[in-house]
Amino acid sequence: MQDRTPPAGAPAAPGDAQRLPGLDRSIRSRFIDGVNGLRMHILECGHEQPGRPMLLLLHGFPELAYSWRKVMPLLAQAGYYVVAPDQRGYGQTTGWDPDYDGDLRQFRILNVAKDALALVQALGRDSVDAVFGHDFGSSVAAWCALTRPDVFRAVALMSAPFAGPPSLPFAIDTAAASAPARDPEAAAREGLATLARPRKHYQWYYSGREANADMRDCAQGLAAFLRAYYHVKSADWAGNAPYRLSGWSAEDLAQMPTYYIMDRDQDMAQTVAVHMPDAAAVAACNWLPDAELAVYADAYARTGFQGGLQWYRARTSGLNADECLMFSRARITVPSVFISGASDWGVYQRPGDVERMQSHACTRMLGCHLIPGAGHWVQQEQAAETARLLLEFLAAAAADSRKP
Secondary structure, eight states: OOBOOOOOOEEOOTTOGGGSTTOOTTEEEEEEEEETTEEEEEEEESTTSTTOOEEEEEOOTTOOGGGGTTTHHHHHHTTOEEEEEOOTTSTTOBSSOOOTTSOGGGGSHHHHHHHHHHHHHHTTBSOBSEEEEETHHHHHHHHHHHHOTTTBOOEEEESSOOOOSOOOOOOSSHHHHHSOOOOHHHHHHHHHTTSSSOEEEHHHHHTSTTHHHHHHTOTTOHHHHHHHHHHHTSTTSTTOOOOOOSOSSHHHHTTSOTTTEEETTOOHHHHHHTTOOOHHHHHTOTTSOHHHHHHHHHHHHHHOSHHHHHHHHHHHTSHHHHHHGGGTTOOBOSOEEEEEETTOGGGTSSTTHHHHIIIIIBTTEEEEEEETTOOSOHHHHTHHHHHHHHHHHHHHHHHHHTOO
16 A cells, blocks of 8 residues: 655644544544545544554544544554544535535535545545445445445445445346336335324435424424434433344334334424433433533534435435446445444344345455444444454454455
């Protein structure tokens, strides 16, 4: 791996990393200009020593580069240069269109993957030892590894399985061609509204015009909304006991908690408000104390949620699938691993995906780990165990890559 001298970049002034609660002093904050049209804000650790192998960490929704704060020093202590950006639509990264009616194409999955590639090159690197992605960042990491295995030489998928590219709609015979099959996912989503307790899928709610204001301007206040949202998707909420669903029917999907399959007439802020933890539970939440929660609340008060919600719109509109069909039947061939919390419904929210990831989408999967005591926010809830598994994977990936 060639290591050229990275550009100096600009320091992140008012939001300097050293001033943020919960951030180790070894983590530096700065901006990199010209990253696929963005001025990208990054956190980096292990930057003091040139020539270290690089790891790229990609967050999900509603998160930030800050979401990796607990594992970055642990990875850097093992000898890595660790970089976590605020992705397109998030945090202090600028150059993206915040308008619901703006150009949605900039948020398509392959363009966000191009952001990652451009960042690697802007930092003077030809490749990275691995890309790690959490939540929607897992999808970006997967597409990075699938499309540019020469650059992203290993991949950790976290909390969101990758089932592979979409399939081209071939008809095996003329009878099938004359009677195209009904999309089971669309049928299930439509069926949710007809249940005795009418429901709706959260990704299609997130794709609606009202979702940003519902959350940003909610009655309980932004910080309280985020507290309840992070709580209900964590292992701290006793209601999280996920299991495999039998299929893609409305009845199957409705078994998931309401933060995935919402009541039809409630928005997300209303959905999670009933699960707001009490003062004792908040005080006991050592993975996200109030001072650290405030970092997220301040960021989303400034930017709103629309940047991240555009990622969902690119998926639900079909914009991603149309472009990604070019990679139909392609597979991730670099070493891969899946890591999630044992209390994370995200593992099973798309029935069959976690199985297809292991059996087909990834040809060199070296492990699939569900960490006890963690829900969806695995790298925050159980940082030490997450870092241990990531470092174990990096060692195994290096050994696997040396095989003839």
